[in-house]
Amino acid sequence: MDVQKIIQDLRDELNQHNYNYYVLDKPVISDFEFDQKLKQLQELESRHPEFFDDNSPTQRVGGAITKHFKTVAHDYRMYSLDNSYSKEDLIDWETRIQKVLGNVPLQYTCELKYDGASISITYEKGKLLKAVTRGDGFQGDDVTTNIKTIKSVPLQLKGNYPERFDIRGEIILPFEGFEKMNQELIEIGETPYSNPRNTASGSLKLQDSSEVAKRPLECLLYFIVGHNLNIKTQFEGLEAARSWGFKVPKEAKLANSLQDVFEYISYWDTHRHQLPYETDGVVIKVNSFHQQDELGYTAKSPRWAIAYKFKAEQVSTKLNSISYQVGRTGSITPVANLEPVQLAGTIVKRASLHNADQIEKLDIRIGDTVFVEKGGEIIPKIIGVDFSKRSAEAIPTQYISHCPECHSELIRTEGEANHYCPNYYGCPPQIIGRIQHYITRKAMDIEGLGGETVALLYSNGLVKDYSDLYELTIDQVIPLERMAQKSAENLINGIAKSKEVPFDRVLYALGIRYVGETVAKKLAKHYKTIDALQEASLMDLILVDEIGEKIAQSVIDFFDNPENVRIVNRLKNVGVQMELVEVFNPDATDKLIGKTFVVSGVFSKFSRDELKKAIEDNGGKVGSSISAKTDFVVAGENMGPAKLEKANQLKIPIISEDDFLAMLQ
Template structure:
């Protein structure tokens, strides 16, 4: 099996939540080994692509290391190595938007382990081949490795590591980083290619994430992702606004090479190249191991992320004699730290404003491994929860994941602050007052709050709303920032030239969005009700309201004057009815809804009900040609079936449209639920006497 497409087969067991408890090699036949090798190669290539190109890894580092180590062991044991194997090359490939440039010298990776015995084995091999050596020890930075080329003292180009042989030319972006000198100082070589690590300081990372959360944007998972995502920005002005730094740590090529690595590093500051102040030269491997242990102790005190230390042979002639493999230099070894597990300090607390105005405090954490996933933020739920747990910035906490999905702070392990965190009195986004309703806090700014505005527009266009393709988080943010959207109703005022004047919008994408918006002017009533973002009114509750009242005017009238009537509707109890009443009686919301209704005419719901599908339960995923997901759900429910949002053993059919979610497919296979496409769904309806075209 080979990775011939952009993404790997989602059925590959080593892609998501991979098992790392492997059977002993001696228990495998050669055919079984070949099968496992094929799956591992495919998965590792995909993990490499997501890490180096997408900057969106789906497994923790330790899980990836386990898969890679297993592949190496299988290839060695069964003599099944191959030139195209991930074990023979560094992962990564150039991305669109930058020129591809060949490196002056290969930028290989570093062999690594978290086991001291493996480090001593490295030392034994070095001493066998070249005799006694000194080692240079330095932190193993968790950033983005790059090549910087200087000719006659001037920065000519900066290139990402890419696949180790060639990478992306990001020179324009690198020039915006303050610690990258545009011109060298002192007595520098005529030609110099150096390797550096670009990173985002931890305090700057937390501040940047705080700003993203308060703007209603998703934060970066860790400083490395923030750095990688920044350095590959097509707009250098964006890079200039973000706090990147660099440490220079190796010479790749130069007209005059020093005799030792320590001599090179001593010259770097004279040339204006920034080096790390934690670098040490040691006499033997015991001192190198002691260095690693000391760095582990101070790891949390550093203002940059490290995940181990690098031990390098100091003498350059010895380095050349040791040589290299296809993947790594043989003169260096990384002694990695154990993954942080569940317990971590709170670096900051941000306030996130949801589309309904609910204010949620979010703990910004030193990245920590929780169940194989790197976590850098966790919910603190609400002010009462914070007070009960006595949580504040600086405290060391235990992080867990609710249902293995949402991270939250479970308890304070070590109290380092005084008292508990208290919410601000005013919204950090719009400066409106924050009010309390029992344990819940709300921003009173309504749709005048940018965070709520962006999320409201995004939700209006989402699958649970009117399903406007091409209007996701990024495009909504761009349109709001450009001043084109100040309300949901402004969607219907957009002109083609408004969009084509923006970066990234071509004629095709513009035309597609305009057509989607035009097609949404007469939406089904359930879709429209759900799209408004009324608290607790999702697609299912919206369908029940539409079925009970028939028209939008009737729903609104009941919400304002007769909320008790709402309580009689399935899925609507006293609490939900109160939320609907509050939404429609809000002056700001009333104005926003009236503005939308100047452009939109929700259809009446007048569906003849039947029992042709009685007893069946459907789940839908993806977009269905010819009808919205809401219309499909309304159709089956009108004929006696149930439409639910998640697959279980009680589900009869999973209907899969275009761009379906993988989780529902996995759940269907696990529960032996039949999976049908849109055409098969229509055939099934026709067999039972239901014609969706007439609904």
Template sequence: MSLFDAKDQIDALVRELKQHNYNYYVLAMPSISDYDFDQKLKELEVLEKANPQFLNPDSPTQKVGGEITKNFKTIVHKWPMMSLGNTYNEQDLIDFDQRIRKAIGDDFEYVCELKFDGLSMSLTYQDGKLLRAVTRGDGTKGDEVTANVKTIRTIPLQVSGKSMPDDFDIRGEVFMHKAAFEKLNEERLENGEVAYANPRNFASGTVKMQDSAEVAKRPLDCFLYFFYSDKNPFKTHWESLQAVKSWGFKISEESRLCNNIQDVLTFIAEWDEKRFKLSYDIDGIVLKVNSYAQQQELGFTAKSPRWAISYKYKAQEVETILEKVTYQVGRTGAVTPVANLKPVLLAGTTVKRATLHNANEMERLDLHENDTVLVEKGGEIIPKIIRVNLEKRLLNAEKIEFLNKCPECGFILIRQDNEAVHYCPNDEECPPQIIGRMQHFISRKAMNIEGIGAETVDAFFQKGLLRHISDIYQLKNKIEELKELDRFGEKSILNMLDGIEKSKNMPFERVLFGLGIRYVGATVAKKLAQHFKNIDNIIKASFEELIAADEIGERIAQSVIDYFMQQVHENEIMNLKQDGLNFKIEEKEIILASENLSGKTFLISGVFENYSRDELKEMIEANGGKILSSISAKLNFLVAGDNMGPAKLEKAQKLKIDMISDVVLLELIAGKQPQ
């Protein structure tokens, strides 16, 4: 392949993969399978490795993360990240405009921008390369989150352009699109995890994760909106926005240059309606005096600039009637109350239902039958009830109590200590749990079985064709029964059976995730598979052995134990094994770098600054050492990092196990004796 062809192919793959990322993360409408995406990504990696001169710093291959951040370093902002004064009424804006005119005269412009509801971020660039990313913090100093921010696909790692200074800061807002937020929250609920209340909280929690590889899997986005430099080449804020866009930064296309306060008010009124059509949340409008010289003349108060202010939209609220409370049962057995409302127009859509979260929320609201309730759709994607209008409560209206029996199967609900959610424990007889478990198994992130969808699973269950996950692999023996079903022709049947057969090639971690064990999401399943190697080791693992695995906490460990204590689940594993599914990982042949650790046993615990636990494990095995799953008298060395559990520490001390750091481990690998 010629250099010209290689460059064209690299550029085409970068464009294509970026579009697929947008479809997946922003639109929540993937146009390619995970497998095909990964194959194209690998193809791009090979081309870039062979032709490094054509490697684009913003290539999708550079956004995968992998760094572990033990503690976030505190960085002092060179330019403080001040908060803006804000208002909810137009008169305050008119008064603000009068103060500006009194100070600098009538010859000035405003720039109006959408006020994004996200996490403020300061990016520092040096010689065109991203040097660091720091959160707002207290305004004077914040947390350095560079490794995580580098994974955000719309933040360039390197920029170039006309008039670009050697050193500059650019401020922006990290956020999450609503469709992606809803999709990820659904996955959290499926895994038995607590859902985030809104995209801002999800984005904020993601930015502060310790593992940047996990951050890379989260669909964050970023708009940049303010430029700082000791050698600022621009005279106006508007000019700077157009320039940084040409350098490769993402700015909002919705900003507007306004000549007077009336133009500003028109812009505000326009977006009060249009904001609901955006793919992301905004909570107001920011207006700034355009000229940098005039900004400097106006100066600052102790807390905020005198040349800028934000107008915040009021959260949309309406009153309606609570008609009844119904309950949804998820595949993990979690029971969620839902308020069914008299339909009402709110924030551009007709609202018929609102989330009630759990029994605690119902108690807080003190709901009674046919209450008049105030419903809000502000930062929450899903409408929620704010409060009850007690003045309109009907006489003798009965209080609505959280039900004590499953609405689907009648089983008595349980509620674990320190948990807000009620669960139906009848997982083998409760229809929504049975159906949900099979729907989860066939899903894209699990077994990715093509030719069979969620509705098909439901229909097959109702017809008695499916009841257990393993029944999916027996559908090949029921072709005549399948042919009798409506809208299910021979071609559809063959496509489905082909998809089922291909799923047998899925790796062990996908099968483990597909089983639907509570709290065992895709990442946890991968960690368990890597640590224990096969399903039999997981089944017989003790509580202590489970929590010794990387990122496996007590709650997950107990859930795994509880799952495999049930004979029905062991029977299911046996059936799936007979069907040919993978229940062990393919061991890679380890080519020893040395035998300096031969005959020595190790256990890794805690968090390390320079290496992940998996990397340390690979180094130990590559040099002849053996990894143990728990602390015992057979253990030679405990490689101890920060935040190691006190129980492990106590047991290691009791058994007089040698505790070493990752630095000492490297010395052992190099053949040195520990001091």
């Protein structure tokens, strides 16, 4: 008897039954029969551990405990999508596309936008290798153990699939399963979950995978990324993924024009309520992968895709009061405190009023009945007032003139929408906010230290700025509320470990106004050290790629402040990374330094990404579009006609990949 073959045959059979039930929704055996076969496999695997397979159907039941989810880098960045809210927005988007591509025929793939938790799953040789949350787009949490419990996620692929690839999708919780989970909570006297999306997202971070296995989660897949996929279009990719065993929604449709796109949107704006799960819009993608490559990306989003958001749900409720919050930069945000009301699956008690101009524009007053909707289905906002219900005694709202925390007189710079508290070093919410920003995951990612603890450290006089964190001792933090020996040790160890965080994230953590993650990466890459950045002039900064005058002036202002310089020097002295540690590349040269290249077309000796990397490795810069600053266009087959025309118009040399290789000799 070949036990290994019996085990493998059982695995294959159970994988097929899982596929029939959870993907095709066409079971061919009863639940009882399935459970008996699964039990038989579990017993065989228990008796023969030498044939263990991490992707066996028996591993779906969970049981592994993950105390801390490991942060891992995505092989391919996960971008976010630009949003649109009207037909005019989509027409403008197509116009921008055609400017790049040169008025060529376009096809679009239309897909429903599922309201869940984004996931990227890597497969190698047909087996599930890892599953990572979106995180910041560059890296996320490894939740492989939890994802394996989701029955619609294949552990072993079928058919003719690529050697290795990533597939992106949404982890969602269907309405029926969500309602069942809530009913069970209500029956035992527990608080029900607020909405399916947050519950699905929270499920991915449960430490006990057996608890995840109990939840009726599904995974809807929609995009494949990798090298040598042998797939030419988005729609072809969806069909291929479906044939490999993935649950790919059948609602996707190929559109030959924007009119077809509009018809798709119109249909689903009405019929989406018949779906078994939440959807908040439609995603429209240029179908051709070649055209996608030509269009490329902005700093945050693909140019070849856009989300159309369905009109947000709207309710009315009473405005009880307005409070004012002070952010870490001193910016004042007015917040509406509302009579609690149900909106899009959650109870809304507060909503943003943005700034003084918005309050004046809406003529909003305490006691008004206001209309509230979720902007982008996430953040509630007030969009209007029901004047028919306004009391005759309602008094016009006077925006505050002094900081609600430190009572400094507020300022408002010309051209700025918000009022600011200028008391940068004396206003508690600003001080606490800057330290809270410093410790966040995208910045220093200090394990064991949260926002509430930062506030406690400040109120107890233990920290006045983020450099004070590195002077803390275990004995100082143990007396804090909810702090024990172990948690105190974790906090101090987490602070010490943050000294290993790379320079670009440190630069972001400093909280320089307008310097977000992307700008911090560009500045770190350009200047290499904090000293070089500190010595840069305004004009030097403006000449850095994509750094405008507003950002440049903000950097200058930051380092002109002696207190900021003192804090930075203190961080440097305790060992925080203040220079870029570049990975050694033995093939790197400076042969292309000072030269800007634009890459267009399909290449035989490089992938486009490899070609771009070769340019950067040899000191060159890669531009996204052709301009007078472009030195060379590296052209492959099927070069975009608009780029060809622009290059000829500007008399920019067009070279082949062989010409490019010759430049490196």
